[in-house]
Amino acid sequence: MTALLLPLIFLSLMPMTAQFASFAADIPNWYLHLQANDDLTLYGAGEGATQDEAKHVALKNISESISVAIDSKVEKNERINRTIDGTSYSKTVKNKISAETKKINFRNYNIIRSEIVGGKFFILIAVDKDAFIKEQKTDLSDLLKDADSVFQLALSKSIFEKWEDLKSINANREKVLAQVAIISSLDDTFDRTASVEKVNHFQNAFRQLRDDISVYLSLDTESAFLGPVIANYLTDAGIKLAARQDRNDKNLATLSLSSNVKRLKIYNNYIANVRTDLMIYSNNGSLISNKTVEAKGVSAIDFESAVKAAGNKIGEIIIKEGISKIIEIN
Numbered sequence: 250m251t252a253l254l255l256p257l258i259f260l261s262l263m264p265m266t267a268q269f270a271s272f273a274a275d276i277p278n279w280y281l282h283l284q285a286n287d288d289l290t291l292y293g294a295g296e297g298a299t300q301d302e303a304k305h306v307a308l309k310n311i312s313e314s315i316s317v318a319i320d321s322k323v324e325k326n327e328r329i330n331r332t333i334d335g336t337s338y339s340k341t342v343k344n345k346i347s348a349e350t351k352k353i354n355f356r357n358y359n360i361i362r363s364e365i366v367g368g369k370f371f372i373l374i375a376v377d378k379d380a381f382i383k384e385q386k387t388d389l390s391d392l393l394k395d396a397d398s399v400f401q402l403a404l405s406k407s408i409f410e411k412w413e414d415l416k417s418i419n420a421n422r423e424k425v426l427a428q429v430a431i432i433s434s435l436d437d438t439f440d441r442t443a444s445v446e447k448v449n450h451f452q453n454a455f456r457q458l459r460d461d462i463s464v465y466l467s468l469d470t471e472s473a474f475l476g477p478v479i480a481n482y483l484t485d486a487g488i489k490l491a492a493r494q495d496r497n498d499k500n501l502a503t504l505s506l507s508s509n510v511k512r513l514k515i516y517n518n519y520i521a522n523v524r525t526d527l528m529i530y531s532n533n534g535s536l537i538s539n540k541t542v543e544a545k546g547v548s549a550i551d552f553e554s555a556v557k558a559a560g561n562k563i564g565e566i567i568i569k570e571g572i573s574k575i576i577e578i579n
């Protein structure tokens with residue numbers, strides 16, 4: 250019985266063998282046995298309907314291989330020391346670094362093999378490792394130099410102008426960390442400490458702004474009922490209240506409230522429709538931001554109770570959104 254089955258099995262495998270042979274014939278042999286990265290060169294292979302498409306895939310594969318090396322190195326470092334050079338990357342930061350790494354712009358590379366088989370383009374690209382590392386170090390230096398220039402100019406500005414400048418620096422933090430990670434993954438001699446400390450210094454300065462700011466409350470007559478609500482929330486949020494305005498205090502902001510109250514009595518119900526404009530001014534009087542909130546209060550007692558009810562609702566809105574969002578420090 251076994252003797253009868255063997256020929257049948259062989260015959261059944263013949264179409265599969267022929268299909269594999271046909272598949273292999275449509276791919277260059279060198280593409281099936283790709284060149285591995287070495288100490289001097291990074292390699293990437295790609296295929297596509299056009300030469301440009303194949304080149305794009307090849308370069309993408311090189312960036313992805315760097316991304317894998319980064320992930321491996323970061324995980325290894327964090328296993329050794331959770332606080333290595335003051336940074337323990339969160340999952341979010343790791344994802345952003347990975348995204349930045351995939352956007353690497355390879356400015357210098359060589360196409361060392363190119364072949365058209367079965368109507369497809371197959372390409373093998375080589376990137377000089379030392380030259381690439383040198384480019385990345387130059388890019389990192391430029392990023393930090395630009396950030397430091399913005400930072401130094403921001404120190405003499407009002408807190409809101411400083412916030413805008415430091416926000417722009419902080420927005421590039423992942424880009425800098427990605428640059429550091431790329432270099433570190435390819436150059437074991439690279440000292441990442443100085444770069445990481447500098448970018449952390451910028452971030453800490455950005456976070457410190459919330460602690461530095463103080464707010465002066467300016468209320469018109471119709472907004473007086475909101476004063477205690479806002480003051481209590483500012484205090485609970487850890488934001489200092491200023492007793493007076495001081496144009497020389499660059500950390501001072503003025504939160505101005507202007508309310509319009511429409512009172513209406515329907516039968517035995519007292520109704521108050523309140524519209525409040527919240528405006529933020531820097532110490533020099535420049536308008537930084539503004540927001541309008543509205544609420545309705547109803548009371549069976551009197552208008553004062555209705556206005557107070559509306560005021561509590563406005564307070565709830567402000568608390569829900571967060572005063573830090575309203576004053577643009579979040």
